[in-house]
Amino acid sequence: MIVYLNGQYIPRRQAFIDVDDRGFLFADGIYEVVHSYEGHLFQIDAHLQRMEHGLRSLRIAADDLGSLLRSVREVAERLLVENDLTSGEATVYIQITRGSAPRTHAFPPAGTPPTVYVAATRYVPQRTQAEEGIAVILVPDTRWVRCDIKSVALLPNVLARQRAIEAGVADAVFVRDGVALEGTSSNFFGVFDGKVVTAPKTNYILPGITRQVVLGLCADLGVPVREAPILEHQLDEAEELFLTSTIMEIRPIVRLNGRPVGTGAPGPVTRRIQKAFRELVSDFKGGASV
Numbered sequence: 001m002i003v004y005l006n007g008q009y010i011p012r013r014q015a016f017i018d019v020d021d022r023g024f025l026f027a028d029g030i031y032e033v034v035h036s037y038e039g040h041l042f043q044i045d046a047h048l049q050r051m052e053h054g055l056r057s058l059r060i061a062a063d064d065l066g067s068l069l070r071s072v073r074e075v076a077e078r079l080l081v082e083n084d085l086t087s088g089e090a091t092v093y094i095q096i097t098r099g100s101a102p103r104t105h106a107f108p109p110a111g112t113p114p115t116v117y118v119a120a121t122r123y124v125p126q127r128t129q130a131e132e133g134i135a136v137i138l139v140p141d142t143r144w145v146r147c148d149i150k151s152v153a154l155l156p157n158v159l160a161r162q163r164a165i166e167a168g169v170a171d172a173v174f175v176r177d178g179v180a181l182e183g184t185s186s187n188f189f190g191v192f193d194g195k196v197v198t199a200p201k202t203n204y205i206l207p208g209i210t211r212q213v214v215l216g217l218c219a220d221l222g223v224p225v226r227e228a229p230i231l232e233h234q235l236d237e238a239e240e241l242f243l244t245s246t247i248m249e250i251r252p253i254v255r256l257n258g259r260p261v262g263t264g265a266p267g268p269v270t271r272r273i274q275k276a277f278r279e280l281v282s283d284f285k286g287g288a289s290v
């Protein structure tokens with residue numbers, strides 16, 4: 001496997017990060033995951049825009065953002081070729097940190113180059129979960145209040161996912177102040193009275209690329225949408241629930257905290273959205289610009 005690290009294409013086993021890297025010491029960086037279908041990077045512009053938002057917010061590589069983002073796109077495309085991933089599905093992981101410098105909380109001297117790491121790996125979709133749906137639990141949201149930044153500081157997400165696994169379910173949904181916000185690595189949607197509802201874009205959720213695609217598909221399908229908080233106490237009334245992410249696309253939730261959601265099987269609105277999403281992806285693979 002060939003990866004990219006700081007300007008070089010090298011075998012994975014030769015890629016090492018300095019112990020003074022601020023990503024290692026302070027989780028001082030951001031990441032992005034892009035889904036590739038048949039060698040095409042789905043929604044790449046939206047992913048790069050979100051990276052730009054994160055880098056600007058954290059003031060990383062602020063003076064040369066344009067060329068950094070352009071090079072990331074080229075690197076991602078080249079890694080798909082180098083690793084023979086131009087057919088089937090793959091994911092591209094991108095991480096950028098504030099670089100390497102002796103440990104002190106304040107920023108390193110101007111001119112310290114950011115650390116840029118990119119890797120592409122084969123992705124085998126878990127169609128069973130997409131077909132049959134998953135069980136989830138609710139967990140308190142212990143994250144910071146800048147969840148709109150795709151920061152590598154993922155400890156609350158790690159702990160919540162592990163708690164879900166130990167509870168025998170696939171994932172957890174974060175609840176803050178009585179509002180069900182998002183999954184540990186996904187956005188959260190409900191269907192209430194035939195309307196699709198999802199948390200509005202605030203600093204309390206990641207503005208998911210798949211979330212945005214799904215909202216667009218709902219508009220195309222004539223499914224009414226409301227970007228509004230989903231209250232924990234309303235969840236019993238949900239007809240359907242589902243999660244969205246770049247990696248897993250649209251995943252129905254069929255059990256929440258041990259109780260069935262709706263009929264206990266993926267519902268018709270989720271199915272329509274899943275079908276529309278698959279069609280969008282296959283058009284995209286056919287060369288359409290998405």
Ligand SMILES: Cc1ncc(COP(=O)(O)O)c(C=O)c1O
Nearest residue numbers: 185186187206208209210245246
């Ligand atoms: C916390 C969180 N919310 C939402 C998402 C979904 O975002 P996207 O659809 O851009 O993958 C992710 C993806 O990793 C995530 O980590």
